[in-house]
Amino acid sequence: MRWNILKVLRESGDYVSGQVLSKELGISRVSIWKHIRNLKEDGYVIEASARGYHLVSSPDLLLPGEFHSWEQKIHHFWEASSTMNVAKELAKRGTEEETIVIAESQTHGRGRLGRDWLSPMGGIYITLILRPKISPIYAPRINLMASVAVAKAIRKFFGLKAELKWPNDVLIEGKKVCGILAEMEAETDVVNFVNVGIGINVNNPIFPYAKMATSLKEELGKEVSRKEFLNSVLKEINEQQVLLTKGDLLEEWKSLSATLNKDVRIVAPGEEIIGRAIDIDASGALILRSQDGSLRSAIAGDCIHLS
Ligand code: BTN
Numbered sequence: 001m002r003w004n005i006l007k008v009l010r011e012s013g014d015y016v017s018g019q020v021l022s023k024e025l026g027i028s029r030v031s032i033w034k035h036i037r038n039l040k041e042d043g044y045v046i047e048a049s050a051r052g053y054h055l056v057s058s059p060d061l062l063l064p065g066e067f068h069s070w071e072q073k074i075h076h077f078w079e080a081s082s083t084m085n086v087a088k089e090l091a092k093r094g095t096e097e098e099t100i101v102i103a104e105s106q107t108h109g110r111g112r113l114g115r116d117w118l119s120p121m122g123g124i125y126i127t128l129i130l131r132p133k134i135s136p137i138y139a140p141r142i143n144l145m146a147s148v149a150v151a152k153a154i155r156k157f158f159g160l161k162a163e164l165k166w167p168n169d170v171l172i173e174g175k176k177v178c179g180i181l182a183e184m185e186a187e188t189d190v191v192n193f194v195n196v197g198i199g200i201n202v203n204n205p206i207f208p209y210a211k212m213a214t215s216l217k218e219e220l221g222k223e224v225s226r227k228e229f230l231n232s233v234l235k236e237i238n239e240q241q242v243l244l245t246k247g248d249l250l251e252e253w254k255s256l257s258a259t260l261n262k263d264v265r266i267v268a269p270g271e272e273i274i275g276r277a278i279d280i281d282a283s284g285a286l287i288l289r290s291q292d293g294s295l296r297s298a299i300a301g302d303c304i305h306l307s
Protein backbone atom coordinates (compact mmCIF):
# COMPACT_ATOMS: atom_id res chain seq x y z
CA MET A 1 0.00 0.00 0.00
CA ARG A 2 2.90 2.32 0.90
CA TRP A 3 4.11 2.09 -2.71
CA ASN A 4 0.62 2.80 -4.08
CA ILE A 5 0.52 6.02 -2.06
CA LEU A 6 3.96 6.92 -3.36
CA LYS A 7 2.79 6.27 -6.91
CA VAL A 8 -0.21 8.59 -6.57
CA LEU A 9 1.93 11.35 -5.03
CA ARG A 10 4.61 10.93 -7.68
CA GLU A 11 2.15 10.99 -10.56
CA SER A 12 0.34 14.05 -9.22
CA GLY A 13 3.52 16.10 -8.64
CA ASP A 14 1.37 18.35 -6.45
CA TYR A 15 -0.48 18.21 -3.14
CA VAL A 16 -2.95 15.34 -2.83
CA SER A 17 -5.44 15.53 0.02
CA GLY A 18 -5.79 12.74 2.57
CA GLN A 19 -9.41 12.45 1.50
CA VAL A 20 -8.55 11.85 -2.17
CA LEU A 21 -5.85 9.32 -1.25
CA SER A 22 -8.20 7.53 1.10
CA LYS A 23 -10.94 7.36 -1.55
CA GLU A 24 -8.65 6.35 -4.39
CA LEU A 25 -6.87 3.61 -2.41
CA GLY A 26 -9.82 2.45 -0.32
CA ILE A 27 -8.20 2.83 3.11
CA SER A 28 -8.81 5.15 6.06
CA ARG A 29 -7.12 8.53 6.41
CA VAL A 30 -5.42 7.26 9.58
CA SER A 31 -3.88 4.40 7.55
CA ILE A 32 -2.76 6.91 4.93
CA TRP A 33 -1.10 8.97 7.63
CA LYS A 34 0.69 5.86 9.03
CA HIS A 35 1.99 4.87 5.58
CA ILE A 36 3.18 8.46 4.99
CA ARG A 37 5.04 8.29 8.30
CA ASN A 38 6.73 5.03 7.18
CA LEU A 39 7.69 6.57 3.85
CA LYS A 40 9.24 9.52 5.71
CA GLU A 41 11.17 7.11 7.90
CA ASP A 42 12.56 5.52 4.72
CA GLY A 43 13.88 8.93 3.66
CA TYR A 44 11.10 10.24 1.40
CA VAL A 45 10.55 13.96 2.01
CA ILE A 46 6.80 14.54 2.08
CA GLU A 47 5.32 17.91 3.01
CA ALA A 48 2.00 17.87 4.81
CA SER A 49 -0.23 20.94 4.81
CA ALA A 50 -3.93 21.82 4.79
CA ARG A 51 -3.87 20.96 1.05
CA GLY A 52 -2.68 17.43 1.76
CA TYR A 53 0.58 15.61 1.08
CA HIS A 54 3.27 16.57 -1.43
CA LEU A 55 6.27 14.40 -2.40
CA VAL A 56 9.27 16.74 -2.36
CA SER A 57 12.12 14.25 -2.89
CA SER A 58 12.94 10.55 -2.84
CA PRO A 59 16.08 8.97 -1.38
CA ASP A 60 18.49 7.06 -3.62
CA LEU A 61 17.55 3.76 -2.02
CA LEU A 62 16.63 0.56 -3.81
CA LEU A 63 13.19 0.28 -2.23
CA PRO A 64 10.48 -1.75 -4.04
CA GLY A 65 8.43 1.37 -4.88
CA GLU A 66 11.26 2.55 -7.16
CA PHE A 67 10.94 -0.43 -9.54
CA HIS A 68 7.47 -0.30 -10.96
CA SER A 69 6.95 -3.56 -12.84
CA TRP A 70 9.05 -5.55 -10.31
CA GLU A 71 7.65 -3.92 -7.15
CA GLN A 72 5.68 -6.96 -5.94
CA LYS A 73 8.62 -9.30 -6.44
CA ILE A 74 11.25 -7.39 -4.49
CA HIS A 75 12.51 -8.34 -1.04
CA HIS A 76 14.45 -5.35 0.25
CA PHE A 77 16.93 -5.42 3.14
CA TRP A 78 18.88 -2.57 4.70
CA GLU A 79 21.52 -5.16 5.53
CA ALA A 80 21.72 -8.85 4.65
CA SER A 81 24.46 -11.40 5.27
CA SER A 82 24.39 -12.18 1.55
CA THR A 83 21.50 -11.80 -0.89
CA MET A 84 22.57 -15.24 -2.18
CA ASN A 85 21.68 -16.82 1.18
CA VAL A 86 18.29 -15.11 1.34
CA ALA A 87 17.53 -16.01 -2.28
CA LYS A 88 18.46 -19.66 -1.74
CA GLU A 89 15.96 -19.93 1.12
CA LEU A 90 13.25 -18.25 -0.94
CA ALA A 91 13.94 -20.39 -4.02
CA LYS A 92 13.86 -23.61 -2.00
CA ARG A 93 10.51 -22.53 -0.56
CA GLY A 94 9.20 -22.21 -4.10
CA THR A 95 9.11 -18.45 -4.51
CA GLU A 96 8.00 -17.30 -7.93
CA GLU A 97 10.36 -16.72 -10.83
CA GLU A 98 11.97 -13.27 -11.11
CA THR A 99 11.82 -12.60 -7.40
CA ILE A 100 14.64 -10.19 -6.57
CA VAL A 101 16.50 -9.88 -3.29
CA ILE A 102 18.09 -6.47 -2.81
CA ALA A 103 20.38 -5.39 0.02
CA GLU A 104 21.67 -1.88 0.65
CA SER A 105 24.72 -3.54 2.22
CA GLN A 106 25.95 -7.06 2.96
CA THR A 107 27.95 -8.30 5.93
CA HIS A 108 29.16 -11.50 4.22
CA GLY A 109 28.95 -10.78 0.50
CA ARG A 110 30.20 -13.73 -1.52
CA GLY A 111 32.29 -13.69 -4.68
CA ARG A 112 33.30 -16.41 -7.14
CA LEU A 113 35.71 -19.17 -6.13
CA GLY A 114 35.00 -18.74 -2.41
CA ARG A 115 36.16 -15.12 -2.26
CA ASP A 116 34.53 -12.32 -0.27
CA TRP A 117 32.67 -9.49 -1.95
CA LEU A 118 32.98 -6.31 0.09
CA SER A 119 29.56 -4.72 0.15
CA PRO A 120 29.36 -1.34 1.88
CA MET A 121 26.46 1.09 1.36
CA GLY A 122 26.44 2.80 -2.02
CA GLY A 123 26.84 -0.28 -4.21
CA ILE A 124 24.19 -2.44 -5.85
CA TYR A 125 23.83 -5.96 -4.41
CA ILE A 126 21.03 -8.07 -5.83
CA THR A 127 20.13 -11.70 -6.47
CA LEU A 128 17.59 -12.60 -9.11
CA ILE A 129 15.79 -15.94 -8.83
CA LEU A 130 15.18 -17.55 -12.22
CA ARG A 131 13.58 -20.84 -13.21
CA PRO A 132 14.67 -21.16 -16.84
CA LYS A 133 13.38 -24.01 -18.93
CA ILE A 134 16.81 -25.00 -20.17
CA SER A 135 19.09 -27.99 -19.71
CA PRO A 136 21.52 -27.56 -16.76
CA ILE A 137 24.47 -27.67 -19.17
CA TYR A 138 23.31 -24.35 -20.64
CA ALA A 139 22.94 -22.70 -17.21
CA PRO A 140 26.23 -20.74 -17.61
CA ARG A 141 24.43 -18.81 -20.34
CA ILE A 142 22.49 -17.12 -17.55
CA ASN A 143 25.74 -15.56 -16.29
CA LEU A 144 26.50 -14.42 -19.81
CA MET A 145 22.99 -12.97 -20.04
CA ALA A 146 23.39 -11.03 -16.78
CA SER A 147 26.83 -9.67 -17.71
CA VAL A 148 25.58 -8.59 -21.16
CA ALA A 149 22.62 -6.83 -19.50
CA VAL A 150 24.83 -4.92 -17.03
CA ALA A 151 27.38 -3.93 -19.70
CA LYS A 152 24.64 -2.71 -22.04
CA ALA A 153 22.96 -0.75 -19.25
CA ILE A 154 26.28 0.96 -18.38
CA ARG A 155 26.86 1.82 -22.04
CA LYS A 156 23.34 3.19 -22.59
CA PHE A 157 22.86 4.94 -19.27
CA PHE A 158 26.32 6.45 -18.76
CA GLY A 159 27.94 6.23 -22.20
CA LEU A 160 30.92 4.40 -20.67
CA LYS A 161 32.62 1.66 -22.71
CA ALA A 162 31.81 -1.35 -20.54
CA GLU A 163 33.35 -4.63 -21.73
CA LEU A 164 33.15 -8.25 -20.64
CA LYS A 165 35.89 -10.46 -19.28
CA TRP A 166 35.20 -14.16 -19.41
CA PRO A 167 33.44 -15.74 -17.63
CA ASN A 168 31.30 -12.83 -16.43
CA ASP A 169 33.11 -9.76 -15.14
CA VAL A 170 32.13 -6.34 -16.41
CA LEU A 171 35.10 -4.02 -16.91
CA ILE A 172 35.59 -0.33 -17.61
CA GLU A 173 39.07 0.59 -18.92
CA GLY A 174 40.25 -2.88 -17.88
CA LYS A 175 39.05 -2.49 -14.28
CA LYS A 176 36.28 -4.56 -12.73
CA VAL A 177 33.04 -2.67 -11.99
CA CYS A 178 30.68 -5.63 -11.65
CA GLY A 179 30.90 -9.29 -10.67
CA ILE A 180 28.34 -12.03 -11.13
CA LEU A 181 27.85 -15.19 -9.11
CA ALA A 182 25.32 -17.86 -10.04
CA GLU A 183 24.09 -20.73 -7.86
CA MET A 184 21.96 -23.46 -9.31
CA GLU A 185 19.83 -26.33 -8.08
CA ALA A 186 19.12 -28.86 -10.79
CA GLU A 187 18.24 -32.46 -11.50
CA THR A 188 19.66 -34.43 -14.42
CA ASP A 189 17.91 -32.46 -17.10
CA VAL A 190 15.79 -29.89 -15.26
CA VAL A 191 16.87 -26.66 -13.64
CA ASN A 192 14.91 -26.00 -10.43
CA PHE A 193 16.34 -22.54 -9.98
CA VAL A 194 19.34 -20.44 -10.85
CA ASN A 195 20.07 -17.56 -8.51
CA VAL A 196 22.05 -14.84 -10.22
CA GLY A 197 23.90 -12.52 -7.85
CA ILE A 198 25.01 -9.20 -9.27
CA GLY A 199 27.34 -6.84 -7.42
CA ILE A 200 28.02 -3.45 -9.00
CA ASN A 201 30.40 -0.81 -7.66
CA VAL A 202 28.39 2.37 -7.95
CA ASN A 203 28.93 5.07 -5.28
CA ASN A 204 30.60 2.77 -2.76
CA PRO A 205 34.24 3.24 -1.82
CA ILE A 206 36.76 1.07 -3.66
CA PHE A 207 39.26 -0.31 -1.24
CA PRO A 208 42.82 0.88 -1.94
CA TYR A 209 44.19 -2.64 -2.37
CA ALA A 210 41.60 -3.46 -5.02
CA LYS A 211 43.85 -2.05 -7.77
CA MET A 212 42.01 -3.69 -10.60
CA ALA A 213 38.60 -2.50 -9.45
CA THR A 214 36.67 0.65 -10.19
CA SER A 215 33.25 2.14 -9.54
CA LEU A 216 30.84 4.17 -11.64
CA LYS A 217 31.46 7.14 -9.33
CA GLU A 218 35.20 6.81 -9.87
CA GLU A 219 34.82 6.65 -13.66
CA LEU A 220 32.35 9.54 -13.88
CA GLY A 221 33.84 11.74 -11.16
CA LYS A 222 30.47 12.12 -9.44
CA GLU A 223 27.80 10.16 -7.57
CA VAL A 224 25.09 8.63 -9.72
CA SER A 225 21.49 7.57 -9.11
CA ARG A 226 21.58 3.90 -8.15
CA LYS A 227 17.82 3.48 -8.45
CA GLU A 228 17.65 4.89 -11.98
CA PHE A 229 20.61 2.79 -13.05
CA LEU A 230 19.18 -0.40 -11.50
CA ASN A 231 15.91 0.28 -13.33
CA SER A 232 17.84 0.28 -16.58
CA VAL A 233 19.73 -2.92 -15.62
CA LEU A 234 16.41 -4.68 -14.91
CA LYS A 235 15.03 -3.49 -18.24
CA GLU A 236 18.07 -4.95 -20.04
CA ILE A 237 17.72 -8.22 -18.11
CA ASN A 238 14.12 -8.45 -19.33
CA GLU A 239 15.28 -7.98 -22.91
CA GLN A 240 18.27 -10.32 -22.68
CA GLN A 241 16.25 -13.10 -21.01
CA VAL A 242 14.33 -13.58 -24.23
CA LEU A 243 17.66 -14.42 -25.91
CA LEU A 244 18.59 -17.06 -23.35
CA THR A 245 17.83 -19.96 -25.65
CA LYS A 246 18.94 -18.22 -28.83
CA GLY A 247 22.34 -17.86 -30.48
CA ASP A 248 21.98 -14.07 -30.43
CA LEU A 249 23.00 -13.98 -26.78
CA LEU A 250 26.41 -15.39 -27.66
CA GLU A 251 26.75 -12.84 -30.45
CA GLU A 252 25.89 -10.06 -27.98
CA TRP A 253 28.48 -11.39 -25.53
CA LYS A 254 31.14 -11.63 -28.25
CA SER A 255 30.50 -8.08 -29.43
CA LEU A 256 31.11 -6.77 -25.88
CA SER A 257 34.01 -9.09 -25.07
CA ALA A 258 37.43 -7.82 -23.96
CA THR A 259 38.71 -11.41 -23.76
CA LEU A 260 38.32 -12.69 -27.31
CA ASN A 261 41.43 -12.40 -29.50
CA LYS A 262 43.64 -11.93 -26.44
CA ASP A 263 46.30 -14.26 -25.03
CA VAL A 264 44.95 -15.42 -21.69
CA ARG A 265 45.79 -17.64 -18.76
CA ILE A 266 42.89 -19.57 -17.23
CA VAL A 267 43.49 -20.70 -13.68
CA ALA A 268 41.02 -23.36 -12.58
CA PRO A 269 41.25 -25.72 -9.59
CA GLY A 270 44.13 -28.10 -10.43
CA GLU A 271 44.54 -26.79 -13.95
CA GLU A 272 46.08 -23.90 -15.86
CA ILE A 273 45.50 -23.24 -19.55
CA ILE A 274 47.37 -20.64 -21.60
CA GLY A 275 46.32 -19.77 -25.10
CA ARG A 276 44.60 -17.31 -27.39
CA ALA A 277 40.89 -16.90 -26.64
CA ILE A 278 39.18 -17.47 -29.96
CA ASP A 279 35.52 -18.15 -29.21
CA ILE A 280 32.86 -19.20 -26.71
CA ASP A 281 30.61 -22.18 -27.30
CA ALA A 282 26.87 -22.62 -26.81
CA SER A 283 27.31 -23.52 -23.13
CA GLY A 284 29.46 -20.45 -22.41
CA ALA A 285 32.81 -22.29 -22.32
CA LEU A 286 35.83 -20.34 -23.57
CA ILE A 287 37.66 -21.88 -26.53
CA LEU A 288 41.42 -21.35 -26.59
CA ARG A 289 44.10 -22.12 -29.15
CA SER A 290 47.23 -23.29 -27.33
CA GLN A 291 50.74 -22.53 -28.57
CA ASP A 292 50.97 -26.01 -30.15
CA GLY A 293 47.84 -25.19 -32.18
CA SER A 294 45.50 -27.53 -30.28
CA LEU A 295 42.08 -26.34 -29.16
CA ARG A 296 41.18 -26.38 -25.47
CA SER A 297 38.00 -25.35 -23.73
CA ALA A 298 37.63 -23.81 -20.26
CA ILE A 299 34.36 -24.07 -18.42
CA ALA A 300 35.31 -22.22 -15.21
CA GLY A 301 38.18 -20.43 -13.53
CA ASP A 302 39.94 -17.10 -13.30
CA CYS A 303 40.89 -15.47 -16.55
CA ILE A 304 43.99 -13.30 -16.76
CA HIS A 305 44.49 -11.20 -19.88
CA LEU A 306 48.12 -11.48 -21.04
CA SER A 307 47.99 -9.29 -24.15
C1 BTN B 1 32.62 -12.19 -8.34
O1 BTN B 1 33.43 -12.76 -7.59
O2 BTN B 1 33.02 -11.53 -9.31
C2 BTN B 1 31.14 -12.29 -8.10
C3 BTN B 1 30.66 -11.27 -7.13
C4 BTN B 1 29.16 -11.34 -6.88
C5 BTN B 1 28.70 -10.39 -5.81
C6 BTN B 1 27.21 -10.35 -5.69
S1 BTN B 1 26.65 -9.01 -4.68
C7 BTN B 1 25.05 -9.66 -4.69
C8 BTN B 1 25.18 -11.15 -4.51
N1 BTN B 1 25.30 -11.48 -3.11
C9 BTN B 1 26.50 -11.97 -2.81
O3 BTN B 1 26.85 -12.33 -1.68
N2 BTN B 1 27.25 -12.05 -3.92
C10 BTN B 1 26.56 -11.58 -5.09
